[in-house]
Amino acid sequence: MRRLLGRLVYGHRYDQVPWARRAYVRPGERLIREVQWQRLISRAPVLPLEEYRRLGPPAGEFLACPMCGEDRQQPLYGQDCTVVRCPSCGFLYRNPLTGQERAGGTPPGLRRCELTLRAFSPVLDEGKERRLLDVGPGGGPFLDLAGRLGFHARGARPEDVPGLAGDEEDGFDVITLWSVLERLPRPLDDLRALRRLLAPGGVLLVLTLNARSLLLKAHGPAWPGFAEEHLRFYSSHTIRTLLGRTGFAGVAFAPSYGDAVEDGSGRLPPHLVARLRRTVERGDGGDLLRALAFADEEAIGHWGAPRLAVHRLYG
Ligand SMILES: [Zn+2]
Secondary structure (H helix, E strand, O other), rough: OOHHHHHHHHHOOOOOOOOOHHHHHHOOOHHHHHHHHHHHHHHHHOHHHHHHHHHOOOOOOOOOOOOOOOOOEEEOOOOOOOEOOOOOOOOOEOOEOOOOOOOOOOOOOOOHHHHHHOOOOOOOOOOOOOOEEEEOOOOOOOOHHHHHHHOOOEEEOOOHHHHHHHHOOEEEEEEEOOOHHHHHOOOOHHHHHHHEEEEEEEEEEEEEEEEHHHHHHHHHHHOOHHHHOOOEEEOOOOOHHHHHHHOOOEEOOOOOOOHHHHHOOOOHHHHHHHHHHHHHHOOOOOEEEEEEEOOOOOHHHHHOOOOOEEEEOOO
């Protein structure tokens, strides 16, 4: 039905555009999806935790909102999808936790890492012997890249972070979280631990899913970001809450346009690339969220304006 509607409205004009880019380039689609999203939110019931539990989601550990503690939930997509929205702060999260959560996953490839570093240039252009900790499942090309850039780089699994405090007295200058934040069931605890591991002037680089993604709004529960192992979905708004409450002083964002658009390897004609960029920027709707968090005023003073636009955080 959805395909048929798209065909009626747009004909064959966008058949050559990759599926994941179409919502960004078809005229008027962003506004239509925004209206649909607002309608979904206004129609979704607001349920106390007990009532939500009685709806019959799988057994597990039922939680109030991990960001603001709100007890009520908005199940957005019915029984088959356990993603709920907090009616107070708008945070999207999976409820309940079933105990099957896996912290692992596949780290992004080299190109995506390089594009993300470039998006925050010049902060991570050169290592200059700074100490870097990559928190993730291990593997992936990033540690090699960091070494080539001149960082003293090492990796750690998320569950090993609390144990690092003792053997890293000086702290790290840079910590990276590549496609990990969405898998952490208790982000406040984890981010507090990471903040303590940062040296004065340190920064935390985060690549995660974007809860304001236009693709999420277009495809609902079929959005690939809602894969079962993804538990928490941040927007540029809710990640500020998380970082502020865990002791960070500021954050800067870099919109994500997709790898092929950013490195110029895609086949979209220039006018559609321009339209895609406008759509991402106007709706804060890239499929990924890229954030650089600053540990303290020293970090903001070093890397903030005029290089990066820093949003101050108040815990
Ligand atoms: Zn909340």
